[in-house]
Amino acid sequence: MSPLPFPPGFLWGAATSAFQVEGAADEGGRGESIWDRFAATPGRIEDGRDARVACDHFHRWREDVALMQSLGLNAYRLSLAWPRILPRGRGAPSAAGLDFYDRLVDGLLEAGLAPMVTLNHWDLPQALQERGGWGARDTAAAFVEYAHAASMRLGDRVRQWATHNEPWCIATLGHEQGCHAPGLTDPALALRAAHHLLLSHGQAVPVLRRNAPGAEVGIVLIHGQVEPHTGSAADADAARWWDGAFNRWFLDPLFRGEYPADAVADRVARGHLPPGELPFVQPGDLGHIAEPIDFLGVNYYSRTVMSGAPGPAGEPPPRAVPMAPKEALTEMGWEVWPQGLHDLLLRLHRDYAPPRIYVTENGAAFPDAPGADGVVHDARRRDFLLGHLRALARAIAAGVPVAGYYHWSLLDNFEWAAGYTRRFGLVHVDFETQRRTPKDSARLYAGIAAANAVPAPPPEAASSRSPSPLAAPAP
Numbered sequence: 301m302s303p304l305p306f307p308p309g310f311l312w313g314a315a316t317s318a319f320q321v322e323g324a325a326d327e328g329g330r331g332e333s334i335w336d337r338f339a340a341t342p343g344r345i346e347d348g349r350d351a352r353v354a355c356d357h358f359h360r361w362r363e364d365v366a367l368m369q370s371l372g373l374n375a376y377r378l379s380l381a382w383p384r385i386l387p388r389g390r391g392a393p394s395a396a397g398l399d400f401y402d403r404l405v406d407g408l409l410e411a412g413l414a415p416m417v418t419l420n421h422w423d424l425p426q427a428l429q430e431r432g433g434w435g436a437r438d439t440a441a442a443f444v445e446y447a448h449a450a451s452m453r454l455g456d457r458v459r460q461w462a463t464h465n466e467p468w469c470i471a472t473l474g475h476e477q478g479c480h481a482p483g484l485t486d487p488a489l490a491l492r493a494a495h496h497l498l499l500s501h502g503q504a505v506p507v508l509r510r511n512a513p514g515a516e517v518g519i520v521l522i523h524g525q526v527e528p529h530t531g532s533a534a535d536a537d538a539a540r541w542w543d544g545a546f547n548r549w550f551l552d553p554l555f556r557g558e559y560p561a562d563a564v565a566d567r568v569a570r571g572h573l574p575p576g577e578l579p580f581v582q583p584g585d586l587g588h589i590a591e592p593i594d595f596l597g598v599n600y601y602s603r604t605v606m607s608g609a610p611g612p613a614g615e616p617p618p619r620a621v622p623m624a625p626k627e628a629l630t631e632m633g634w635e636v637w638p639q640g641l642h643d644l645l646l647r648l649h650r651d652y653a654p655p656r657i658y659v660t661e662n663g664a665a666f667p668d669a670p671g672a673d674g675v676v677h678d679a680r681r682r683d684f685l686l687g688h689l690r691a692l693a694r695a696i697a698a699g700v701p702v703a704g705y706y707h708w709s710l711l712d713n714f715e716w717a718a719g720y721t722r723r724f725g726l727v728h729v730d731f732e733t734q735r736r737t738p739k740d741s742a743r744l745y746a747g748i749a750a751a752n753a754v755p756a757p758p759p760e761a762a763s764s765r766s767p768s769p770l771a772a773p774a775p
């Protein structure tokens with residue numbers, strides 16, 4: 301079979317975020333972020349380590365840009381560290397902070413890499429947290445000031461701007477589950493935080509458009525493909541609940557100007573919201589949130605299969621059902637499910653029709669390290685990449701307007717609450733020496749980018765692909 305092609309001009313990128321790679325925590329007047337504080341709190345990070353050095357990208361960015369260039373990539377998704385630009389959250393921007401990104405953007409452009417900038421990849425200035433963080437409406441105003449400062453400086457060169465990365469994670473993991481910064485466990489606060497994130501997005505869009513004329517402006521959401529475990533009504537309802545809380549809670553306000561009524565009712569039933577009007581929504585907010593955008597950034601890692609029945613050990617529903625044996629999962633415990641990327645993209649296109657989609661993150665954690673030959677044979681990441689790029693090519697062939705793919709991640713890096721224990725990079729990083737070693741997957745990816753096509757699957761794999769996840773036998 302011939303390779304599956306991608307459209308001309310397709311963006312082949314890799315992604316990182318400032319906090320996870322930069323290090324240089326105290327340099328250039330950078331302020332403290334909520335993740336610095338969280339990582340410094342005993343017991344919060346799996347290996348007890350922090351991101352004060354991380355990949356030392358702040359000092360080694362030239363080497364990292366050259367690496368991407370040598371792989372033949374033409375795009376790079378990075379985030380700006382808010383506390384590097386506004387160390388205290390508000391006030392006069394730091395010249396040193398802006399200068400750093402100015403040089404980096406110029407370096408990327410010289411290397412033929414189109415920068416996609418995300419403004420908020422989770423590292424809220426701690427000073428703003430002390431004034432209520434995302435639970436405070438005023439933080440939305442602070443974000444708009446930050447968007448203004450960044451785009452005034454970089455808007456003439458950066459052609460793709462994303463406001464936030466994964467507001468669901470910030471709201472839910474940070475404010476409801478407490479496993480991410482700022483480590484709070486208050487579901488009502490999480491919904492308020494989600495609203496302020498969405499509001500600040502909508503209010504920043506016109507500012508970005510003004511300061512970066514002609515640039516594309518969008519937002520990056522985490523999405524899982526959500527499926528019911530069986531055809532039962534209880535499983536359908538469990539899937540509806542999770543899709544509402546995870547996907548539609550963000551998509552509906554952004555694309556329809558309303559929160560999904562059924563998902564609101566779920567939250568009322570759980571006591572997370574009072575009945576009636578949403579307490580945090582003020583007149584005009586939903587109009588701001590639904591400000592038209594140019595692209596939706598989609599981060600896809602796995603699917604969730606939901607059951608409305610109690611689990612084997614009495615786990616209460618609604619609950620996620622493990623669909624793959626432990627040994628087949630990635631190091632994050634996530635199922636490898638390329639078909640979900642295809643199905644999700646078709647669904648987003650059908651239900652929300654964003655003018656353009658970028659797959660802004662997709663990747664897997666596997667522990668591979670350099671062998672005796674000095675090479676990193678990360679066969680499972682190679683398979684992951686092939687499977688997902690084939691699924692993506694099929695979605696594009698079916699008419700979904702996807703214009704780029706950014707693999708998570710360029711480098712092994714600081715994986716949030718997991719510290720340095722999970723390696724997502726196309727490039728291995730030895731955190732003692734900071735030595736970078738491209739893995740086999742990086743070479744595979746370089747070949748795909750050069751061909752602008754992914755090798756077709758072997759015939760037997762193509763024919764055994766289950767046409768619908770619901771047709772797959774229950775485990």
Ligand code: FCB
Nearest residue numbers: 317465466522708715716
């Ligand atoms: C996403 C984050 C990213 C990275 C991957 C594994 O949720 O956006 O920073 O940690 O997960």
